[in-house]
Structure formats: C-alpha cells, structure tokens
Amino acid sequence: GESVGLHLPTLSVQEGDNSIINCAYSNSASDYFIWYKQESGKGPQFIIDIRSNMDKRQGQRVTVLLNKTVKHLSLQIAATQPGDSAVYFCAENTGNQFYFGTGTSLTVIP
Amino acid sequence: KAGVTQTPRYLIKTRGQQVTLSCSPISGHRSVSWYQQTPGQGLQFLFEYFSETQRNKGNFPGRFSGRQFSNSRSEMNVSTLELGDSALYLCASSLGTGLHNEQFFGPGTRLTVL
Numbered sequence: 001g002e003s004v005g006l007h008l009p010t011l012s013v014q015e016g017d018n019s020i021i022n023c024a025y026s027n028s029a030s031d032y033f034i035w036y037k038q039e040s041g042k043g044p045q046f047i048i049d050i051r052s053n054m055d056k057r058q059g060q061r062v063t064v065l066l067n068k069t070v071k072h073l074s075l076q077i078a079a080t081q082p083g084d085s086a087v088y089f090c091a092e093n094t095g096n097q098f099y100f101g102t103g104t105s106l107t108v109i110p
Numbered sequence: 111k112a113g114v115t116q117t118p119r120y121l122i123k124t125r126g127q128q129v130t131l132s133c134s135p136i137s138g139h140r141s142v143s144w145y146q147q148t149p150g151q152g153l154q155f156l157f158e159y160f161s162e163t164q165r166n167k168g169n170f171p172g173r174f175s176g177r178q179f180s181n182s183r184s185e186m187n188v189s190t191l192e193l194g195d196s197a198l199y200l201c202a203s204s205l206g207t208g209l210h211n212e213q214f215f216g217p218g219t220r221l222t223v224l
Contacts, residue, residue, distance in 0.1 A: 034213075036215075043216050044202075049212065089152065089153070097155045097168060098143075099155070100145075100152045100153035100154070102150070102152035
C-alpha cells in the first residue's frame, strides 16, 4: 500500500535560518503532492502544491522540490520565523485519494 | 468568505455509543472529504462526498458512514464507538471533486471515547 513518511519527526531551527523538511513517498503513480501546515488546535492549512510534471515550485518564502527518481519531496522555508512553528506534513494523491505523512514538528528558536 | 466550520469542536462519548459530526463547507464548495487524525497514524482518508453522492471511500469499517445534503453540508456518523475511535476528525471542502482540487480544512472535532 501507499506510505508517505517523513525523515525527521522534529526539527529545530534558529529564527532567520532556512528550514528544510523532507518527505518520502512510495507510489510512483502519485501525480499530485501538497504540503500542509498545522498549528496546535487548528486544521491543516494548505501551503503549496506541485504536480508530477514539475520538479520545483516556489511560493512566498516556500519552495517545494520533487524528485520522482527517488520518490522524494521537500519543503524549503526561507528566513524561518516564529510563526512558522507548526507540524508540517506532505500528502500524495494517486488520483483516487490523498495519503498523508504523520508530520514533522518544526520549532523556531528566537 | 467564511471558512469550513465543524460542530461540535469537542465531544466525549463512551464505548458503544454513536456520534454524529457536522461539517459546513465554504460557500460554493460542493465537495466535502472527511479524515481521521491520530498521533500514530496521521491523517487517514474516510470518504468524500460530492453532490450528495459518496465518490471515494477509505479503508474504514462500516461503522463509519456519512452523507451530504443538498446545501453541501455533510455529516459523518460513527456507530458502536470503540476506544480507538478517539481522534481529531477533520473535514475539508473543495470546489470540485477529483482530489486534485485544493482542499480547505476545518478546525476539526476532537472526539474522546471513554
């Protein structure tokens, strides 16, 4: 079955540094990926998505990289701020349903 | 535009009881998906409704069911509750079906089964 996993369950970064959160997926047929941010007590919030015909997509302070060869997805956050502290998880879609990773907890140290 | 709303936000039930959770999607959104979120399993897809029809279903037992009304509001029901059903239940709405549409999540309903 599908599995979406994160390499590190926790990540601590200094304010102002860049953050990189990684995600591995197992289904080579997955063609759509989303990164979500979830703050305590809130539902997941869409950050950025990418389709399998792309290998990079940039948003405001965030970049998602997709490496289909090794089935790896990463989220880069530039100039990390205290408000970025949250759980981040990726989701893959095979066209039928989304499969989510368990998440990486990002802590920004002021 | 108001976001996705879920009621109630918190719920405590005992084993064997049943529960109904409600979700109101963003105005104009016709697709509602339900997820169960637990610390160990992450988000797991329950089902998706579009135009009052279930379009996709995850791997959950028949105790979990749902429905969607003509105004796109959706309910999910869990019967014969088990301790393992304790979780955060999230619904997400999107404009269309086909899970490539961006989904907007509600704050969730925290269900505790005692």
